[in-house]
Amino acid sequence: MKIDFSKYEDGLVPAIIQDASTKNVLMLGFMNAEAYEKTLSTNKVTFYSRSKQRLWTKGEETKNYLILDSIKSDCDNDSLLIQVQPQGPTCHKGTDTCWGERNRPNFGFLSTLEEIIEDRWNNKETADSYVASLFRKGINKVAQKVGEEAVEVVIESKDDNDHLFLNESADLLFHIMVLLQAKGFHLRDVENTLIARHK
Known part of the structure; x- marks a missing residue:
């Protein structure tokens, strides 16, 4: 990969940092050729800090490193998309991203x-909603609703009414998400299970 570090007078190119798993953008930094080479050799993302006027490996003080997954240059070879596995919060303010968003x-x-x-x-205990009322009734009631919705999906799949089939499928997915929460899990846990099977 040929990167055009000479395009800008300071020899720096913008480097967009993206979580390789969640695809969320974590931060923006700048790299010169030396920072790029150090990133490749150490597998930890290194920038050129304009404020410190030196190379700076993200996490060198906090240990919240950005472990390199991949680097791509854009069509003009003058900016980078770097996918990483973050080892903690990315922002110096302690947030997951430099925009204050959660990296989920x-x-x-x-x-x-x-x-x-x-x-x-x-x-x-206080919310006035269908979901809260299900939670108050306990795990057995939530699991029962998943079973009922699964049966309704099977029944509708045998007919030709796509509208009813999609509605029942939505009901099933919704109640599975409620059951996941009741069991202390999230969609990402199901995704991770599928990824592990795929590998």
Whole structure:
């Protein structure tokens, strides 16, 4: 891979840091040729710090290293996308990302729904909602609902009404997510299980 470090007067190229697993953007730094070579040789992401005027390995003080997974350059060879396995919070302020966001897997709307279900779990004694009422009834009731929804999916799969089939599938997925929360698990745990099987 040929990187055009000469394009900018300071010899630095922007390096976007992305979690290799969650695909969340963690931070932006800058690299010169020496920082790039050190990153490759140590497997720990190293930047050129403009404030310190020296090479700086992320985590050299906190041990929150960014372990290198892969590096790609863009179409003009003047910026980098670096995928990493973070060894702790990335931001110097202690947050997962430099934008103050949590570095969790993002399953789109399912992640939003999971946060709502988690909130109902944490407030199950006071929240006035269907999910909180399920949690109050206990694990057996939640598991029973999953079984009922699974049977309804099977029944609808044998007919030609796609609308009903998709609605019952949504009900099943929703109740599985409720059951996962009741058991102390998340979608990422199911994803990790599938990844392990794939390997």
